Amino acid sequence: MSEVRIAVEQRNEFGKGAARRTRRAGKIPAVLYGHGADPKHLSLPSVEFARAVRENGHNAVLTLEVQGSADELALTKTITAHPIKGYIEHVDLLLVKRGEKVTVNVPIVITGDAASGALVSQELTEVEIEAEALHIPEQVELSIEGLEIGTQLHVSDLKLPKGSTLQGDPEAMVVNISEAAASMEEESATEGEEPAAEEETSEEA
Incomplete structure (x- = not known):
């Protein structure tokens, strides 16, 4: 900065x-x-x-x-x-x-794409850190590239820049990766179509 x-x-x-x-x-x-x-x-x-x-x-x-x-x-x-x-x-x-450390809130920016069919929910948008006044990071990035459904990332998973220390709750959830609703609906629709397909086969026979 x-x-x-x-x-x-x-x-x-x-x-x-x-x-x-x-x-x-x-x-x-x-x-x-x-x-x-x-x-x-x-x-x-x-x-x-x-x-x-x-x-x-x-x-x-x-x-x-x-x-x-x-x-x-x-x-x-x-x-x-x-x-x-x-x-x-x-x-x-x-x-x-100069040289003094201050406590500030810094934005958390999510990068990358999770696995196909995943719904990414960002539960926390900022993290509280302590850093030298003239070396405050503009943001902290968190990669979710390729992460599977069911994965949860917490504050403790953040990689802070050198010289910055965490002040917030390390167990606070940052990202929750769940199954997308559309994907679940498609599965339900597919399951509902199977009996109909069997009936058509039976009638043709």
């Missing part, structure tokens, strides 16, 4: 009205907290922040260039989006230091 530099501004107005004015100006209200420091109220440039998240995921690490202050390193912790219109309403940022 690459480090992204973003120029931010400090906010001196608070409340819903101030937040709306910030968004109308093409910026996103944000709060930076952590390491026992007083929270800092900031505004992020909407376009640049959206690009950072798109290219680096929701755990994007930002170098915040604050006018009149030293640059600060921050992990994107929480992104609140409008439930209908989808634009970003607010962002929580966590102050971090």
